[in-house]
Amino acid sequence: xxxxxxxxxxxxxxxxxxxLIKKGxxxxxxxxNYRDCLILAEIDSLNVINGDGSIPFVLxxxxxxxxxxxxxxTQRDDDNLLICELCKKKFRVKKTVALVNDPKxxxxxxxxxxxxxxxxxxxxxxxxxxxxFLDGIAALIPIGEARVSIAExxxxxxxxxxxxxxxxxxxxxxxxxxxxxxxxxxMIPRGDTRILAGDMLVLISSDKQEMAAIKELTGRI
Amino acid sequence: MKLISNKKKENYTVIIGSxxxxxxxxxxxxxxxANVMIIDSDKNSFRKLSPSFGGLTLLGDATDIDVLHEAxxxxxxxxxxxxxxxxxxxxxxxxxxxLFKKERVIIxxxxxxxxxxxxxxxxxxxCPAVLSAKxxxxxxxxxxxxxx
Numbered sequence: 001x002x003x004x005x006x007x008x009x010x011x012x013x014x015x016x017x018x019x020l021i022k023k024g025x026x027x028x029x030x031x032x033n034y035r036d037c038l039i040l041a042e043i044d045s046l047n048v049i050n051g052d053g054s055i056p057f058v059l060x061x062x063x064x065x066x067x068x069x070x071x072x073x074t075q076r077d078d079d080n081l082l083i084c085e086l087c088k089k090k091f092r093v094k095k096t097v098a099l100v101n102d103p104k105x106x107x108x109x110x111x112x113x114x115x116x117x118x119x120x121x122x123x124x125x126x127x128x129x130x131x132x133f134l135d136g137i138a139a140l141i142p143i144g145e146a147r148v149s150i151a152e153x154x155x156x157x158x159x160x161x162x163x164x165x166x167x168x169x170x171x172x173x174x175x176x177x178x179x180x181x182x183x184x185x186x187m188i189p190r191g192d193t194r195i196l197a198g199d200m201l202v203l204i205s206s207d208k209q210e211m212a213a214i215k216e217l218t219g220r221i
Numbered sequence: 222m223k224l225i226s227n228k229k230k231e232n233y234t235v236i237i238g239s240x241x242x243x244x245x246x247x248x249x250x251x252x253x254x255a256n257v258m259i260i261d262s263d264k265n266s267f268r269k270l271s272p273s274f275g276g277l278t279l280l281g282d283a284t285d286i287d288v289l290h291e292a293x294x295x296x297x298x299x300x301x302x303x304x305x306x307x308x309x310x311x312x313x314x315x316x317x318x319x320l321f322k323k324e325r326v327i328i329x330x331x332x333x334x335x336x337x338x339x340x341x342x343x344x345x346x347x348c349p350a351v352l353s354a355k356x357x358x359x360x361x362x363x364x365x366x367x368x369x
Contacts (some may be wrong), residue, residue, distance in 0.1 A: 056334050056335070078284060078306070078312035079308050081311075081312050081315070082308045082311055086335070090337045090338070102284075108286075108320060111319055112315060112319070178228065187270065
């Protein structure tokens with residue numbers, strides 16, 4: 001069984017813990033707020049430790065040496081950096097993940113040996129931007145540090161591509177239609193596949209080309 | 222800024238954290254005629270600087286790379302991080318080591334146990350608890366000797 005260690009943040013730790021436990025992880029959460037700990041302790045089979053996760057003996061108590069993955073979720077960048085470095089260097093945790101607030105520090109965190117750096121501000125502003133400006137897309141999932149994104153694009157009757165074959169559409173180079181969801185069926189399209197109104201297209205795009213592609217497909221942004 | 226680089230290029234110290242230690246050090250360095258820049262995120266902290274302080278002050282969060290650039294950290298001969306937060310000091314030290322390639326980085330740490338984190342980076346640390354223990358021990362031993 002894989003072991004995960006979550007340090008800091010009440011809300012993020014709570015939902016992450018529930019989801020990881022469902023996936024079969026043994027999860028330990030460290031939180032320095034006693035009240036938050038009590039609520040966290042209500043989650044079944046979650047180990048909770050009350051303490052400051054940037055102090056070595058607290059991590060030791062949480063059995064950090066046994067952990068396969070450590071996730072630092074505190075509010076402060078310096079705490080997250082230190083927690084991950086402690087986990088990596090003192091407790092030999094295989095994979096460390098840090099949340100970072102300041103996007104300018106992402107690269108620096110990677111340089112310090114953290115395996116995965118998640119910039120919350122970037123992720124959230126991206127989502128808000130999508131929600132606010134893109135009615136055409138049902139969902140847009142960034143992967144590979146947001147260099148690549150997967151989007152679900154519904155095709156309405158008014159869409160310029162409805163009824164057209166794939167090869168007739170002028171998509172940007174960095175974009176492919178990976179899959180077409182039509183009713184209950186899903187199919188991997190070829191050049192002569194026809195797009196129909198009511199289809200849901202799964203779009204894979206890199207290099208920030210998704211906007212241009214969506215505009216091409218739906219005729220609007 | 223220009224005045225500084227014209228006057229004495231070889232000696233420019235950036236101090237981060239204007240507490241008792243930081244401001245005291247800044248005052249002493251300034252009295253010796255050295256170029257000093259002191260950074261703190263609270264402008265009231267600069268009150269601790271003596272009226273004769275001849276260095277520069279910068280209001281800002283030194284964990285922000287832009288603030289370090291503004292302080293011309295890349296020109297500094299030494300960087301001293303003495304905020305009241307160990308984790309902040311360690312991060313600043315690692316940032317100036319890694320991003321500004323500084324040789325001389327000194328930090329104050331309350332908890333000596335964190336050494337494994339910064340040890341390999343070649344950061345000089347001052348730990349008040351360890352120093353105090355040594356000094357008290359020395360006083361005790363010399364006291365004992367006097368009794369004999």
